[in-house]
Amino acid sequence: MVPAAPLVLATAGGLPGELHPEGTRYQVEISTPIAHSAASLRAELAALRRTLGRAARTHGCRLLAAPSPVVAVEGPLHLTDDLPRQREQHRRFGALTDTLVSCGRHIHIGTLDVDTAVAVSNRIRPWLPTLIALAANSPFWGGRDTGHASWRAMAWSGWPSAGLPPHFTSTAHFRRSVQTLLGSGAALDTKMVYWDLRPSGHWPTLEIRAPDMSPDIDSAVLQAELARALVSTALREIAERRPEPAVRDDVLRLARWRAAHDGLEGFGLDPYTGTELPAADLAEALLDLVAPELAAAGDLDHAAKTLATLLRDGSGAHRQRMVFARRQDLTDVLRHLTDETEAERRKRTGARPAVPGERRRPSPSAANDRFRELRRRSDHRPQETPKPQVRSFLHLRLAVGRVGLEPTADGL
Numbered sequence: 001m002v003p004a005a006p007l008v009l010a011t012a013g014g015l016p017g018e019l020h021p022e023g024t025r026y027q028v029e030i031s032t033p034i035a036h037s038a039a040s041l042r043a044e045l046a047a048l049r050r051t052l053g054r055a056a057r058t059h060g061c062r063l064l065a066a067p068s069p070v071v072a073v074e075g076p077l078h079l080t081d082d083l084p085r086q087r088e089q090h091r092r093f094g095a096l097t098d099t100l101v102s103c104g105r106h107i108h109i110g111t112l113d114v115d116t117a118v119a120v121s122n123r124i125r126p127w128l129p130t131l132i133a134l135a136a137n138s139p140f141w142g143g144r145d146t147g148h149a150s151w152r153a154m155a156w157s158g159w160p161s162a163g164l165p166p167h168f169t170s171t172a173h174f175r176r177s178v179q180t181l182l183g184s185g186a187a188l189d190t191k192m193v194y195w196d197l198r199p200s201g202h203w204p205t206l207e208i209r210a211p212d213m214s215p216d217i218d219s220a221v222l223q224a225e226l227a228r229a230l231v232s233t234a235l236r237e238i239a240e241r242r243p244e245p246a247v248r249d250d251v252l253r254l255a256r257w258r259a260a261h262d263g264l265e266g267f268g269l270d271p272y273t274g275t276e277l278p279a280a281d282l283a284e285a286l287l288d289l290v291a292p293e294l295a296a297a298g299d300l301d302h303a304a305k306t307l308a309t310l311l312r313d314g315s316g317a318h319r320q321r322m323v324f325a326r327r328q329d330l331t332d333v334l335r336h337l338t339d340e341t342e343a344e345r346r347k348r349t350g351a352r353p354a355v356p357g358e359r360r361r362p363s364p365s366a367a368n369d370r371f372r373e374l375r376r377r378s379d380h381r382p383q384e385t386p387k388p389q390v391r392s393f394l395h396l397r398l399a400v401g402r403v404g405l406e407p408t409a410d411g412l
Contacts, residue, residue, distance in 0.1 A: 001026045001069060001101075003078035004059050011055040018048055023086070023100030025078040026069075028052060038299050042221045046344055049217075053342055065341040067103045067152040067212035068138035070320075070333050077101060089188060096159055102152045103213040105135065105220060107227045110205035116235070117199035117206040118174045122167055123234040126247045126271035128196050128210045129259035130286050133279045134307075135211035135223055136263030137316030140324070140333060149263025149317035150212050153256070160186035162194035164256055167249070174199065196256075206231060214316055215340035222306040225299040229290035232297070247271055264315040280311050 003025035012019055020029040030048050035041035053063045077098060080086050090097045112120065136149035148154055157163045161181050168174045178201075181187040187194075190201035196210035208227045214220045237244075255269035259279065262268060268279040287294075287307055294300040313319065323336040 001064075001071070001073055002061060004056070004061050007059050008052065008055045008061065011058050012051050015048070015051065019052065021080050023080060023097075025080060026073075026101060027103065038221050038225050038297070038302060041224055042217060045217055045220060049341065062338040063341050064334065064338050065103070065213050065215040066137065066337045067150070068141045068155075069101050070140045070143075070337070071330050072143040073101065085188065089192075092185070092188070093159070099155045099158065102138070102156060104152065104156070104209055105211045105213050105223055107208045107211075107224050108200060108203055108205035109208070109228055109231045110203060112199070112204060112206055112231075114174070114199050115171050116238075118168050118171050119238055120206055120231055120234040121165060121197050121199065123237060123244055124230045125165060125167070125197055126245070126252060127230060127286055128164065128208075129252070129255040129268060129271060130279075130282045131208065131223065131226065132196075132210050132212075132256065133259040133262065133264050133268055133315075134226075134283055134310065135214060135219070135316070136260070137212040137214055137320070139317040139320055140330060143330065145321070145324075148261050149265070149315060150260040152212050153210070153260035156194065159192075159194050160184075161192050163196065164249075164252060165195035165197050167247070212316070215337050216316065217344070218302070218306045219310065219316070222303055222310075225294060225297070225303045226286065226290060228297065229293040229299065229303075230286075232293040233290050236293075245272055248274070263317045264310060265318050283307060283311070 005021060005025045005028050009019055009021060009028060018031055018033065020031065021027075022029045030045070030052070032041060032044040032048065035044060049063065049065070056063045077100070079090060079097060079100065132150055132153050136153075138150050138152040139145055139148065141151045141155065146154075166173075166177055168177070178190060178193055181193060182189070186192075193201065194209070196208070198207050198209070199205075200207045208223075211223050214223075251269065251274040252271050254274070255271050258266075258268050262279055264279050264283065266279055267276050268282045269275065270277055270282070284307070287304065291300060294303050314322070320333050320336065323332050324330065326332065
């Protein structure tokens, strides 16, 4: 990687609201404008990546939307150390700042007041492990295979203010938890509340921070679609006064680890029972749960097809390992990631090889039949169900990553 972010940002120019410096000089943050539909979100993200890609090539680099440093960074990290906050963060937390080079996908859903955001957070936190498995895309870190599908999820958990959020009994409990982090020195400020899910301290939104960065735009949009649908589902349940299912914190913590370890290809834990299930089944259960809200937003077609593609071709972590297996060369993985980042649509790779003991995935015709059944059930949802506010005031601010920068092919 090369610390060219300041040069690339200067060349891109003209988009101060969408393109920002990040924790290191290897990274640029993309923040899409507020989007009222998944289609507009996709278009904005594609346009911003094109702008950055052109700027990067001007300086002999290629854009790399990846959650982890695939190869080892020589010498100390080039932090954005001209900011006093970065200097203090490095002074207080030392080697933990090495993980600042990782890249997550942050999704803001609004408009929600704090009380509502806290209540919704409690209801959707059981699905955070499934979102991690779906986005798992960081098997390599610093030149080695970590044995995990999402090593970023594990590495980032080293921060004392990171990981699963607590279950909050009230908004006052949420505020006390934040103040405890600040008072203990575990966070410099509210920006360092690094929970996988949190009411934003700066926007009237609920922010989902768990997923890995994805070079594939449709996978990024899928995460936003599922996030919005989860929030809409939770709001509907709250309006209908449905009881909140009990979830044990120890089971949820193990489910998060299993999702980061196995990704989409292996197994996960049912967050409510602790039962081991294929990760693909948990992903399909999530789609089933939120299908009515996806359909209401016009997202069901895209979400179902994108999930079917992931189950057919494999997760980002799986695809990286398949590329590496051909020649045992991480340079090939870098080229694979940059090619996916620069592509408007990911090329179909064909069915992935089966893993011994793995459940056989549905055929394309079976997947289409299931999609039609989801559509039928969504179309017949009882009309008296209250409409959640979030659909009327959809504010998706998708910080789709701190996009890494890699030398061009000539420089590899």
